[in-house]
Amino acid sequence: MALEILPDARALRSGRRERALAQMEAHDIDILVLGRQANVRYVTGAPQLWVAGTRPFGPICEVIRSTGEIHLNSTWDEGIPDEIAHDHLYGLAWNPMTLIEVLKKMPGAATVRRVGTDSLTPTFAQLLPMAFPNAELVDAEPALRAARRIKTPDEVAVLLGALGIAGQALEVARAELAVGVTEQTLTGAMLEAMAAGGVTTPATQDGAWVTPRDHPWRRRVGDGRVAEGDLVAFAAGALADGYVGEVGRTWPVGDAPGADPLFRRANELWERLVSACRPGAPGADLLAAYESAGEPLPSTPVAHGLGLGFDPPVISADLPVTSAEERLEPGMVLAVTGYVWQEGVGAVFRRDAVLITDAGSEVLTSGPAVSQAAVGASSVVTNA
Amino acid sequence: MTTLEAARGAGTFDIPDLPDRARMYRECGARLRDSMRDKGVDALVLLGNGNVVYASGVSWPLLDAGLSHVERPVAIVLAEDPHPHVFMPLREGSATVASESEVPADHVHPPLYLEFDEGVERFAAVLAGLLPSGATVAVDELTGAMRRAGTRLFPSGPPSDAAAVVGPAKLVKTPDQIACIRHACRITEQAVTDVQASLAPGVRQVDLSAQFVRRAFELGATANMLEAIWQVMPTSRATGTWTTTGDLALPLLTTERELAHGDVLWTDVSITYTGYCSDFGRTWVVGDEVSDRQQAQFEKWRSILDAVLSVTRAGATCGDLARAAIAANGGSKPWLPHFYLGHGIGTNAAEMPMIGTDLGQEFDDNFVFPAGMVLVLEPVVWEDGTGGYRSEEIVIITDDGYQSITDYPYAPYGRSVR
Numbered sequence: 142m143a144l145e146i147l148p149d150a151r152a153l154r155s156g157r158r159e160r161a162l163a164q165m166e167a168h169d170i171d172i173l174v175l176g177r178q179a180n181v182r183y184v185t186g187a188p189q190l191w192v193a194g195t196r197p198f199g200p201i202c203e204v205i206r207s208t209g210e211i212h213l214n215s216t217w218d219e220g221i222p223d224e225i226a227h228d229h230l231y232g233l234a235w236n237p238m239t240l241i242e243v244l245k246k247m248p249g250a251a252t253v254r255r256v257g258t259d260s261l262t263p264t265f266a267q268l269l270p271m272a273f274p275n276a277e278l279v280d281a282e283p284a285l286r287a288a289r290r291i292k293t294p295d296e297v298a299v300l301l302g303a304l305g306i307a308g309q310a311l312e313v314a315r316a317e318l319a320v321g322v323t324e325q326t327l328t329g330a331m332l333e334a335m336a337a338g339g340v341t342t343p344a345t346q347d348g349a350w351v352t353p354r355d356h357p358w359r360r361r362v363g364d365g366r367v368a369e370g371d372l373v374a375f376a377a378g379a380l381a382d383g384y385v386g387e388v389g390r391t392w393p394v395g396d397a398p399g400a401d402p403l404f405r406r407a408n409e410l411w412e413r414l415v416s417a418c419r420p421g422a423p424g425a426d427l428l429a430a431y432e433s434a435g436e437p438l439p440s441t442p443v444a445h446g447l448g449l450g451f452d453p454p455v456i457s458a459d460l461p462v463t464s465a466e467e468r469l470e471p472g473m474v475l476a477v478t479g480y481v482w483q484e485g486v487g488a489v490f491r492r493d494a495v496l497i498t499d500a501g502s503e504v505l506t507s508g509p510a511v512s513q514a515a516v517g518a519s520s521v522v523t524n525a
Numbered sequence: 526m527t528t529l530e531a532a533r534g535a536g537t538f539d540i541p542d543l544p545d546r547a548r549m550y551r552e553c554g555a556r557l558r559d560s561m562r563d564k565g566v567d568a569l570v571l572l573g574n575g576n577v578v579y580a581s582g583v584s585w586p587l588l589d590a591g592l593s594h595v596e597r598p599v600a601i602v603l604a605e606d607p608h609p610h611v612f613m614p615l616r617e618g619s620a621t622v623a624s625e626s627e628v629p630a631d632h633v634h635p636p637l638y639l640e641f642d643e644g645v646e647r648f649a650a651v652l653a654g655l656l657p658s659g660a661t662v663a664v665d666e667l668t669g670a671m672r673r674a675g676t677r678l679f680p681s682g683p684p685s686d687a688a689a690v691v692g693p694a695k696l697v698k699t700p701d702q703i704a705c706i707r708h709a710c711r712i713t714e715q716a717v718t719d720v721q722a723s724l725a726p727g728v729r730q731v732d733l734s735a736q737f738v739r740r741a742f743e744l745g746a747t748a749n750m751l752e753a754i755w756q757v758m759p760t761s762r763a764t765g766t767w768t769t770t771g772d773l774a775l776p777l778l779t780t781e782r783e784l785a786h787g788d789v790l791w792t793d794v795s796i797t798y799t800g801y802c803s804d805f806g807r808t809w810v811v812g813d814e815v816s817d818r819q820q821a822q823f824e825k826w827r828s829i830l831d832a833v834l835s836v837t838r839a840g841a842t843c844g845d846l847a848r849a850a851i852a853a854n855g856g857s858k859p860w861l862p863h864f865y866l867g868h869g870i871g872t873n874a875a876e877m878p879m880i881g882t883d884l885g886q887e888f889d890d891n892f893v894f895p896a897g898m899v900l901v902l903e904p905v906v907w908e909d910g911t912g913g914y915r916s917e918e919i920v921i922i923t924d925d926g927y928q929s930i931t932d933y934p935y936a937p938y939g940r941s942v943r
Contacts, residue, residue: 144782179591190776191752192874193587194574195594197688198666216863217774218767232769233863235882260594261667263686280669282640328586329742332749336735341779346586346748358615362625380589440615440635442596450591459636463643 143339146188146220149299149383154186154222156293158209164284165206171253173204173281174244174269179450180259180285182383185213188220191342191380198260200240200269205248212247214240237268244272257281286453290446291472296384297496297505300447300474303340303379303386304494304506310334311377311388314349318373318392324350324365327375335379344385344450345378352391352488358440369395372403372487383449387476388506389492399486406481407489410434414443414477418495418502424456424467427477439480447474447494473497474505534838534926538897541704544799549701550582550627553694554607560694561604567660569602569687570652572639575873576600576665576691581609583626584800586748594668599637599648601655610655612637645670649678663687695871697897703921705801706870706899707930709746710919713796713803714933716740721936724811726786730755730779737794746796750803750874754793755779761909770862773907775915786812789819789912795874802874804901805933806917813937822906822914823938829853829904830918833866837900837920837927843880844890850881850904859904867902870919875901898922899930914938 148154161184165173175181176198178189184204203212211225216232231243244250256269256276269278292300313334314327328348335343352372353361367373376389391407393400413430427443438458446452454467454475469475479491494505557580561569571577574593577600578584587593596614603610611628614636626633637651638644645668656662662679664671665687671678698706720737734753741749754776759765766774776793784790788811795804810819832853836845850859850866860866860881869876878892894900899921907913916935920927 144780146778146780177590177594188778190778192590193593193748193750194590195572195597195666196590197573216768216770217777219774219777227767227769230769235865235879236884239883258669260669261672262688263664263667263684264688266667266683280672282669323743325742325745329739332742333735333739336731336738339731339781341731341734341738341752342589343749344589344592346588348742378589378592380591385589385591445595450589451595455595455638455641457638460638460641460643463638463641 148188148220148222149182149186150295151222153293153295153299156295157183157186157288160288160291160293161204161285162206162209164288165204165257167287168257168281168284170255170257170279170281170284171206171249171276172247172256172273174200174256174258175202175204175281176200177259179383179448181213182449183285183289185211185225186222187213187215187225188383193346198258198262198265199237200244200265203244203247207249210248237264241268241272244269247272251275255279257284259285289448290453291470292448292474296448297474299382300384300386300494301505303381303384304388305386306335306338306340306381307377307379307386307388308506309338310379311375311390314375314377315390315392318367318394320367320369320394322367324367327373331375331377335377340379340381342380343378344380344387345376347376349373349375352482352490354485354487357437357482357488367394370397372397372400372489374488374490376490376492385447385450387447387492387494389478389490391489391491397486399483403481403483403486403489406434406436407479407491410436410481411479411491414479415495415502415504418469418475418477418497420469420471420497420499420501422469423465424454424469425461425465427456428458428461428464436481439478441478441480444475444477447476469497471497471499532923532926532928533834534923538700538703538921538923538928540700540707543708544701544704546582546701546799547627549699549705551607552699553579553582553702554609556697557602557691557694558604558607560690561602563693564663564690565661566663566685566690567604568656568662569600569690570662570664570684571600571602571687571691572597572664572666572668574598575871576687577611578800578872579691579695581611581626581628582800583611583613583628584747584797587750587797595638595640596636599639601652603655608632610634639668639671642670642673645674645678649674652678661685663690665691692877695876696869697895698871698899698921699897702801702871703899703930705799706803706919709796709798709801709803710805710930710932712741712744712746712798713794713805715744717794717805717933721809724784724809726811727783729781729783731781734779741796745798747799748797750795750797751793753779754791756791757782757784758789758791758912762907768863772862773913775861775864784811787814791913791915793917800872802870802872804870804874804917804919806903806915807933807935808912808914808916808938810912810937815937816911818908819911820938822908822911823935826904826906826914826916829859829906830902833902833904834920834927837922839894839896839922839924841894842890843878843888843892844886847881847889854906859906861905864903866904867900870899870901894922896922896924
């Protein structure tokens with residue numbers, strides 16, 4: 142973030158748009174009608190107001206394949222790239238019919254054959270044929286996922302920035318870790334640091350929690366106060382310049398009996414996870430890494446693509462077939478999660494971003510976050 | 526007069542200090558099922574965060590939009606079962622659900638990944654096991670994978686839009702829901718008090734955001750709902766950011782820009798407490814020196830708000846409030862053309878009804894306020910050279926008037942009317 146709101150850099154947005162147009166071609170989509178914020182950012186390069194959570198589908202942005210032109214739902218032009226001219230902007234609307242009237246005027250609306258949307262409500266499923274009377278409405282998510290799964294070098298550069306701010310915010314919150322501090326205060330400190338660092342838009346808001354000792358994941362109910370011997374997990378998620386950076390670490394509070402072997406288990410698992418990150422490998426190898434380490438699979442996905450939000454693949458025990466079919470490719474960036482738990486001790490949670498390269502992989506989260514996590518763990522070992 | 530008159534009319538709402546979440550869960554559940562019966566819907570499939578919060582009483586620190594459509598809770602509500610089935614992703618935060626929610630353990634299930642064919646296959650099996658044959662289903666969103674599954678997912682035909690069922694149920698709040706909204710507002714106002722105190726030349730917009738979010742979480746916020754807005758207003762419409770309407774742009778995003786003495790800020794923030802939203806908006810002046818012309822803007826805004834409140838009661842329509850506002854503003858609309866005079870609030874920061882939008886006159890005139898509805902009023906006045914004035918006031922509709930929820934002064938405006 143700077144002193145004014147600017148569109149994404151020209152090379153970044155043109156690189157992404159080429160990938161999106163190529164997938165429109167490959168999936169035979171004439172017009173994209175997009176509602177999801179990440180997809181809209183991907184094709185337009187325009188920052189949008191951040192609002193937490195899901196939102197119902199609406200036609201926010203259209204891409205016309207034949208000309209590459211883009212229409213965007215924005216009442217103002219701040220942050221809008223030059224190539225999206227004023228006459229391609231349409232203002233906020235509350236009546237779906239206002240938006241249908243806008244769509245009717247899109248070039249080729251009356252004649253196009255295939256219109257792709259990234260989601261739908263039953264209402265828009267009924268209304269869109271009024272704007273595109275000769276078109277079949279198809280799911281555009283496969284095309285957008287195919288475009289988004291591989292990052293351009295410009296995208297990786299922006300992602301590094303998001304990871305940097307997440308890592309810094311995590312460190313600031315960690316500095317406040319002490320007996321008696323609450324989970325809420327630690328989360329507040331993390332979000333405060335992110336905003337002060339120029340990123341007022343979190344990707345995740347569950348910043349810190351005392352890992353449970355009596356259940357693999359079920360969170361302790363109470364006042365959220367940290368006590369001596371707790372293992373406290375930190376999860377920082379920043380949405381910076383549109384890209385999600387996620388970093389996760391765990392620190393013991395004072396003398397935490399049993400933490401030493403648990404951190405060792407976590408490190409062993411981590412090595413297996415990182416070695417499963419190689420080009421051509423099935424996504425399921427990340428699930429297998431848990432198995433070979435003798436660790437139960439966590440209740441969260443083991444890995445998911447990072448980019449403008451969730452990108453493919455999503456590697457989860459709940460999606461075994463999908464995970465087995467996924468192939469890791471150079472240019473993918475994964476948020477990989479390591480999670481080990483010991484009854485009576487707690488959990489060690491770790492999340493890092495891993496870029497799949499031609500030769501293998503590269504852990505993108507670097508600098509203080511990683512090295513100090515190790516210090517945190519080893520200092521307990523020393524003290525124990 | 527530094528805050529709004531607290532209420533008008535005899536009838537007031539008895540609002541508990543803090544919500545009784547078990548009662549809220551039961552009463553909202555009953556209301557939702559009544560609405561289902563009204564619309565002849567046997568089952569609701571809810572994917573939207575705000576709808577899941579409403580139907581299940583479950584709340585969690587919401588994710589960014591780009592993440593929240595993949596790892597999101599899903600609720601299935603059956604007309605004949607008092608408890609919803611909730612399918613929870615256990616991303617770090619939502620793990621609290623299983624231990625803190627009112628939903629019985631046998632109704633809490635592993636996540637459904639409805640973005641993926643494999644997830645939808647599982648969902649089809651779940652639905653088939655829960656729904657009687659021929660059941661009428663309404664959904665609030667159809668992912669691509671759900672659309673591909675088509676009749677395998679919904680054998681009795683395409684589902685209708687759940688908005689038509691959930692919207693009417695959400696309209697009237699129970700006292701516990703209002704307690705949630707009011708507590709969210711209290712957290713917000715307390716956090717904002719500190720932010721306003723730190724306002725000074727040289728402070729950056731992002732510093733205000735940083736301070737706000739820290740305090741809000743310390744005070745018990747569940748989630749930040751909206752990127753905090755501290756928009757520096759232009760000296761004139763003509764020198765402001767270009768818009769499709771020719772009127773003012775709002776909200777413009779926060780930057781690292783340093784504030785200068787005399788900057789007029791239009792602020793807008795929102796957080797949640799147990800899943801219910803606050804909404805806060807005030808106009809501030811950096812340095813707190815308010816000119817007579819600026820003071821007059823505030824007084825005009827107050828007179829518009831008073832005119833609107835004088836017709837606000839159960840039985841009034843959106844049209845009545847819009848007409849009162851326009852009359853008090855000398856015949857033109859005192860709100861921005863891309864927005865509204867006011868909106869509802871609940872598990873979403875802006876809910877039905879919207880007043881004075883492109884939904885049109887007929888919509889406005891046919892939308893009759895029930896008692897127990899909660900409304901955010903946000904008229905806007907503007908005169909070039911003053912920075913204008915905009916504030917937000919939240920009121921509960923009562924049988925013969927309203928009751929105010931917002932409790933925050935107008936300083937540095939409003940001194941002369943004290």
